[in-house]
Amino acid sequence: MPELLAPLGVAGMVLTLDALHTTKKTARLITETLNAHYLLLLKGNQLLARAAARLLLKGPDSEFTQTTALEDDRGHARIERRTIRA
Structure with a gap:
């Protein structure tokens, strides 16, 4: 993911990624390294992430x-x- 996004200059943009990329590592990459925002998807089989989002x-x-x-x-x-x- 870093190799794909870094050259694009996405600072300030909102990135949408499918559920495969819904991880802490990707979220940190987008917000901390790339200075962008994200909309990441959760699916039914991502039990811990869904529980955290529900809370x-x-x-x-x-x-x-x-x-x-x-x-x-x-x-x-x-x-x-x-x-x-939201």
């Missing part, structure tokens, strides 16, 4: 009404639900 984002929905997006989608023979809460 940070727990609370009644009313606290997040302005910063929550929900989307249902069909694809790949399954129904997917995506929720973004």
Whole structure:
């Protein structure tokens, strides 16, 4: 990842990466080394990361009404639900 992102000059940008790259190492690279921001995805099989995110984002929905997006989608023979809460 460092070899791919470093030459791009991404300082100040928001990077979106798939769940494969949702790691502390990648988050630190983006924020500390590249001076950028990130949106990293969590999937159901990332149990520890999901538990940590739930703790940070727990609370009644009313606290997040302005910063929550929900989307249902069909694809790949399954129904997917995506929720973004900030």
